[in-house]
Amino acid sequence: MEKDYLLKTKNWIRQFVIGRQLCPFAKAVWDKKQIRFVYFAGKTRAALAELLQRELEALTTTPATEIDTTVLVHPFLLNDFYDYLDFVARGEALLKELDLEGVIQLASFHPNYQFAGTQPAAAENYTNRSPYPMLHLLREESVSIALEHYPDPASIPEKNIACMNEIGAPQLKQMLHDFKR
Numbered sequence: 188m189e190k191d192y193l194l195k196t197k198n199w200i201r202q203f204v205i206g207r208q209l210c211p212f213a214k215a216v217w218d219k220k221q222i223r224f225v226y227f228a229g230k231t232r233a234a235l236a237e238l239l240q241r242e243l244e245a246l247t248t249t250p251a252t253e254i255d256t257t258v259l260v261h262p263f264l265l266n267d268f269y270d271y272l273d274f275v276a277r278g279e280a281l282l283k284e285l286d287l288e289g290v291i292q293l294a295s296f297h298p299n300y301q302f303a304g305t306q307p308a309a310a311e312n313y314t315n316r317s318p319y320p321m322l323h324l325l326r327e328e329s330v331s332i333a334l335e336h337y338p339d340p341a342s343i344p345e346k347n348i349a350c351m352n353e354i355g356a357p358q359l360k361q362m363l364h365d366f367k368r
Contacts, residue, residue, distance in 0.1 A: 189226040192319060196224065196260050199318050199366045209314060209347050212333040221255035230263055232274060239278055239322065243291055246324055255329050262319040268299040271320050278322060292330065294323035298363065310351040313359040314344070318366045 200222075205214050216222050223246070227238055242257050265271040275295050282288050296317035301307055334340045351359060 189228065192260055192262050193224050193226050195318050195366055196258065196321065199363075200258070203362065203366070207350055209350070211337060211343065212330070215333075216255045216329075219252075219255075221251070221253065223254045223257040225257060225259045227259060227261040228263060229261075232264070232277070235261055235264055235274070236277060236281065240281060240285070242324060243281070243285060243287060246291060246326065247287065251326055251329055255326060257324040259322045259324065260319050261321065265320045266298070268297055268301060271295070271297050275322070290327055292325050292327055294325055296321045296323060308356050310354065310356040310359055311348040313351045313354075313356070313363065314347045316359075316363055318363060 200213065201217065204210050205217055223242075225238070225242055227235055229235060229238075239259065242259055246254060246257050265274050272295075275293060278293050282291060282293065296315050297320045298316055298318065299307070300315040300317075301312050302309075302315070305312055337343075354362075
């Protein structure tokens with residue numbers, strides 16, 4: 188079961204995120220096998236918070252050449268988007284508590300992701316929609332280095348929104364559904 192969820196997540200990252208160049212920095216860490224994938228089958232926020240803390244510690248004590256980023260997939264917990272956002276806030280507080288602000292950042296992906304001020308069915312929400320709820324732990328230093336070598340980092344969100352709008356929400360919804368099959 189674990190293998191199935193992680194395989195589907197990896198396929199989504201490879202085909203959708205990297206394939207559509209939504210994150211121009213993902214291919215390098217993918218090719219170098221520097222992405223750690225962690226599956227959480229638990230059903231309590233407390234247990235997920237404990238795992239998040241362990242993964243933050245693992246990421247900060249392992250060289251970036253081995254693990255540059257971690258994707259924590261939790262398909263059975265926080266399926267309600269607003270519950271998920273509450274947990275993301277808890278994760279941000281944990282970063283502060285562990286003195287990791289400016290060291291690690293949390294990126295959020297959820298099947299029902301919705302940017303503030305958008306309609307739930309808006310295509311642009313698919314830039315952060317994933318097959319399952321997940322947290323992406325990124326090293327700030329790696330992000331900074333990648334941004335230094337990208338010609339116009341401010342254009343990334345605009346480019347991604349344009350890409351999603353070109354595909355269209357109905358097709359994006361189907362694609363996301365297909366990644367879960």
